[in-house]
Amino acid sequence: MPDLACKLLVIGAGPGGYACAIRAGQLGVDTIIVEAARDGGTCLNIGCIPSKALVHAGDEFARLRMYAATGAMGLSAGAPSVDFTKTNAWIGGVVDRLSRGVTGLLKKAGVRSLRGEARFRDGKTVVVRGSDGEQRIRAENVVIATGSEPVPLPSVPFGGSVISSTEALSLTVVPQRMAVIGGGYIGLEIGTAYAKLGSTVTVVEAAERILPQWDAALTEPVVRRLSALGVSVLTSTKAMDWSGSHLTVASAEGQASEIAADKVLVAVGRRPRTDSAGLADLRLSMSGPFIKIDDRCRTSMRGVYAVGDVTGEPMLAHRAIAQGEMVAGIIAGQPHAWDKVAIPAICFTDPEIVSVGLLPDEAKRQRIDVKVAEFPFKANGRALTTERDDGFVRVVARADNGALLGAQAVGEGVSELSAAFTLALEMGARLDDIAATIHAHPTRSEAFQEACLRALGLPLHI
Ligand code: FAD
Ligand code: NAD
Numbered sequence: 003m004p005d006l007a008c009k010l011l012v013i014g015a016g017p018g019g020y021a022c023a024i025r026a027g028q029l030g031v032d033t034i035i036v037e038a039a040r041d042g043g044t045c046l047n048i049g050c051i052p053s054k055a056l057v058h059a060g061d062e063f064a065r066l067r068m069y070a071a072t073g074a075m076g077l078s079a080g081a082p083s084v085d086f087t088k089t090n091a092w093i094g095g096v097v098d099r100l101s102r103g104v105t106g107l108l109k110k111a112g113v114r115s116l117r118g119e120a121r122f123r124d125g126k127t128v129v130v131r132g133s134d135g136e137q138r139i140r141a142e143n144v145v146i147a148t149g150s151e152p153v154p155l156p157s158v159p160f161g162g163s164v165i166s167s168t169e170a171l172s173l174t175v176v177p178q179r180m181a182v183i184g185g186g187y188i189g190l191e192i193g194t195a196y197a198k199l200g201s202t203v204t205v206v207e208a209a210e211r212i213l214p215q216w217d218a219a220l221t222e223p224v225v226r227r228l229s230a231l232g233v234s235v236l237t238s239t240k241a242m243d244w245s246g247s248h249l250t251v252a253s254a255e256g257q258a259s260e261i262a263a264d265k266v267l268v269a270v271g272r273r274p275r276t277d278s279a280g281l282a283d284l285r286l287s288m289s290g291p292f293i294k295i296d297d298r299c300r301t302s303m304r305g306v307y308a309v310g311d312v313t314g315e316p317m318l319a320h321r322a323i324a325q326g327e328m329v330a331g332i333i334a335g336q337p338h339a340w341d342k343v344a345i346p347a348i349c350f351t352d353p354e355i356v357s358v359g360l361l362p363d364e365a366k367r368q369r370i371d372v373k374v375a376e377f378p379f380k381a382n383g384r385a386l387t388t389e390r391d392d393g394f395v396r397v398v399a400r401a402d403n404g405a406l407l408g409a410q411a412v413g414e415g416v417s418e419l420s421a422a423f424t425l426a427l428e429m430g431a432r433l434d435d436i437a438a439t440i441h442a443h444p445t446r447s448e449a450f451q452e453a454c455l456r457a458l459g460l461p462l463h464i
Contacts, residue, residue, distance in 0.1 A: 183249075
C-alpha cells in the first residue's frame with residue numbers, strides 16, 4: 003500500500019483520541035485516526051456506557067422487586083424476573099448506537115479512519131497492521147491516546163472465573179455468587195448492579211473504607227445502602243488466593259476466611275497502556291507509569307502529544323475529552339493551555355456520589371481556612387417526593403471571602419449536580435452568588451443553594 007501522510011495522526015479512538023480527531027477535522031486539520039478495536043474506546047464499548055446501562059437495569063429491577071414486596075405508594079407489581087439475554091441485547095444496542103455515532107462524527111469531520119494496531123517506527127512515522135496488511139503513515143504531529151487496561155492481581159490472576167470489568171460487562175447469566183476485589187469505582191458500580199439483579203455479592207476492600215479517596219461522611223450513605231441490599235463489605239481485607247470455587251481473604255490482623263463464589267471480579271485499579279504502539283522505543287519521559295505531559299499535553303518528543311488515561315489521574319472520560327479537544331486546537335494553531343479549575347468525579351453507586359474541587363480535609367491539609375456547610379436531602383421537597391431522602395449537598399468555601407473551593411453531594415441522581423458544581427468553580431463563584439441565584443423548586447439542586455445559604459449563616463429551609 004502506498005504511504006499515507008497527514009498533519010495529525012491520532013492513535014486510539016477512545017474519548018481522548020476521537021474528541022481530538024473530530025475537533026481537528028472540524029478545524030480543517032488533515033487528520034487520520036487509528037483504532038485497533040472499536041470506535042469509542044474503553045468508555046463506550048467496555049466501560050462508562052455498558053456499566054451505566056447495567057447499573058440502570060439493576061436499579062429498575064430493584065425498584066420492581068421493592069414494589070412487588072412492599073406495595074409502597076399503593077403501587078404493586080407481579081413477581082418480577084430478569085431475562086438477562088434481553089438485558090444484554092439492550093446494553094449492546096446502546097453501545098452500538100454510540101460507537102456508530104462516533105464513527106459517523108469522525109467521517110463528518112473529514113477524518114480518515116484506519117482499523118488496525120499502530121506501531122511507532124520513529125516519532126513521525128507509524129505503521130498500522132490491519133486486516134489488509136501494513137500501512138505506513140508519515141505525520142507532522144502524533145497524539146497518543148492508547149488509554150488504560152485493568153491492573154491484574156498476582157495472587158488472583160485473571161482467567162476462568164476470575165474476571166475484569168470487561169468480562170463482567172459481558173456475562174451471559176447473572177452469577178449466583180460474586181466476589182468483588184476492590185471497593186472502588188468499578189467494584190461498587192458493577193457489584194451493586196449485580197446485587198440488584200439477584201447475585202449474592204461480597205466486596206473485599208484492602209483499605210479501611212470503601213471509596214477511600216473520599217471522606218467517610220460522603221461514603222456513609224452508600225455503605226448503609228449496600229448493607230440494605232444485602233451486599234457484604236469486608237474492609238481492611240486482602241484477597242490471597244482463588245481455589246476455583248472459594249476466594250481466600252485475610253483481614254489486617256491476619257485472620258483468613260473463605261468466600262464461595264461463581265465469579266470473582268478483580269477491580270483494583272487500571273494502568274496506562276504504555277506497552278502498546280512500540281511506545282517504549284520512543285523513550286518518552288515518564289511520570290511514574292504514565293507518559294509525562296506539560297500543560298499543552300506535549301510529551302518530551304517534539305510533535306508528539308499524549309491525552310487521556312495514558313497521561314495520568316484522574317482516569318476519567320471527560321478529562322480525556324477535554325485534553326483531546328485542547329490538543330486539536332493547539333495543532334490548528336490556537337493558543338490553548340490546560341487551565342481547568344476542577345475535574346468532576348462521580349461514582350454511580352446507590353446513592354450516587356459527586357465531588358468537585360476540594361474536600362474539607364484537602365482544604366485543611368493545604369492550610370486554607372474554610373467554611374463548610376451541608377444541606378440534607380431530608381429537608382428537600384423533591385427528595386421526599388421521590389422517596390429517596392438519604393444524602394446531602396456540601397459546600398467548601400474560603401472563610402475570608404466565601405469563594406467556592408469545592409462541592410460534594412451524595413444522594414439519588416446527584417450526578418446531574420456535577421454541572422452546577424463545576425460551572426460554579428470555573429466561574430469563580432462565591433457563596434453569595436450561588437445563594438442569590440434562583441434554583442427551581444422542587445429540585446434536588448435547591449440543596450446546593452441551601453448549603454450556600456447555610457454556610458453564610460442564612461439558612462431558610464432548615
Ligand atoms: P480508552 O478509552 O482506553 O481508548 C483507548 C483506545 O486506544 C482503545 O480503543 C484501544 O483499542 C486503542 N488502542 C490502544 N493501543 C492502540 C494501538 N497501538 N493502535 C491502535 N489503537 C490502539 N470514566 C468516566 O469518566 N465515567 C465513567 O462512568 C466511567 N466508567 C467506567 C467504567 C468502567 C468499567 C471502566 C473500565 C472505565 C470507566 N471510566 C469512566 C473510565 C473511562 O473509560 C476512561 O477514562 C476513558 O475511556 C479514557 O479514554 P482514553 O481515550 O484515554 O482511552
Ligand atoms: P479504583 O482505584 O477506583 O478502586 C480500586 C480499589 O481497590 C481501591 O479502593 C483500593 O483500595 C482497592 N484495592 C487495591 N488493591 C487491593 C487488593 N489487593 N485487595 C483489595 N482491595 C484492593 O479502581 P477501579 O475501581 O478498578 O477503577 C479504575 C479507574 O477507572 C478508576 O480509578 C476511574 O479512573 C475509572 N472509573 C471511573 C468510573 C466513574 O467515573 N464513575 C467508573 C469506573 C471506573
